Amino acid sequence: MSSESRDPIALTAHWHxxxxxxxxxxxxxxxxxxxxxxxxxGAVAFAGxxxxxxxxYVDLSTRRxxxxxxxxxxxxxxxxxxxxxxxxxxxxxxxxxxxAYKLIRPQLAVxxxxxxxxxxxxAQLVLDSIEWNDSGIIARGNLHESSERASILLGNYVKALxxxxxxxxxxxxxxxxxxxxxxxxxxxxxxxxxxxKPAKP
Numbered sequence: 389m390s391s392e393s394r395d396p397i398a399l400t401a402h403w404h405x406x407x408x409x410x411x412x413x414x415x416x417x418x419x420x421x422x423x424x425x426x427x428x429x430g431a432v433a434f435a436g437x438x439x440x441x442x443x444x445y446v447d448l449s450t451r452r453x454x455x456x457x458x459x460x461x462x463x464x465x466x467x468x469x470x471x472x473x474x475x476x477x478x479x480x481x482x483x484x485x486x487x488a489y490k491l492i493r494p495q496l497a498v499x500x501x502x503x504x505x506x507x508x509x510x511a512q513l514v515l516d517s518i519e520w521n522d523s524g525i526i527a528r529g530n531l532h533e534s535s536e537r538a539s540i541l542l543g544n545y546v547k548a549l550x551x552x553x554x555x556x557x558x559x560x561x562x563x564x565x566x567x568x569x570x571x572x573x574x575x576x577x578x579x580x581x582x583x584x585k586p587a588k589p
Contacts, residue, residue, distance in 0.1 A: 501525070504555055508548035510541050524559065525582040528566070530575055538576035542567065546580060560585045 505515065505527065515529040531538040542564055549555050550562045559582045566579025 500554060504549070504552050507552070508545060510545060512541065513545065524584045526565075527580045527582070528578070530577050532574055533576060534574055535569065535576060538578070539567065542578055542580075549580075549582075555582075558585060559583055 502518075509515075510531075512531050512533055513529060514531070515527055517528045519526045519528075531541060533541065546562055546564050555562065561581075561583040563581050563583070564578065565581040566577065568577050569575070
């Protein structure tokens with residue numbers, strides 16, 4: 389039979405029905421799309437679990453630290469009470485000291501007094517001792533000068549002290565109360581008295 393006379397609709401020897409369901413066949417990719425999706429969601433779930441575990445650890449650690457500090461506070465509560473009691477006692481004693489200082493505070497600082505003594509002191513004048521009592525201050529010393537010269541120097545020195553503003557504010561009178569010849573020739577012993585003004589109430 390020639391090809392022109394063959395029925396084009398007729399079945400050939402190699403023909404068969406295609407029964408494949410392509411939508412249900414496994415993928416032939418090296419890495420399937422379903423596997424990638426599962427891996428991605430699995431990684432996200434694992435990261436979420438790790439984060440939740442870390443948050444739980446931090447919470448437990450914080451709670452444990454809080455319990456430890458509360459226990460320490462409770463253990464030290466007695467010591468804190470003792471410290472507070474001592475602070476109150478110190479405050480009471482400090483108030484007593486402040487009150488006593490107000491009553492008997494010195495009217496003149498030692499440093500200021502010595503500075504005022506040295507400001508107008510003649511070079512020949514030597515101060516041996518300074519005594520402080522209830523009525524004032526007694527300064528004693530000596531001069532290597534003749535009686536006449538020593539008398540002039542001491543008189544001028546006492547006048548200069550009386551003109552000092554800080555001295556005048558504290559002392560009602562500054563007076564030469566002692567003047568005598570020492571055991572050595574040309575040595576004059578002297579005594580200067582500084583009488584305090586009455587303390588203001």
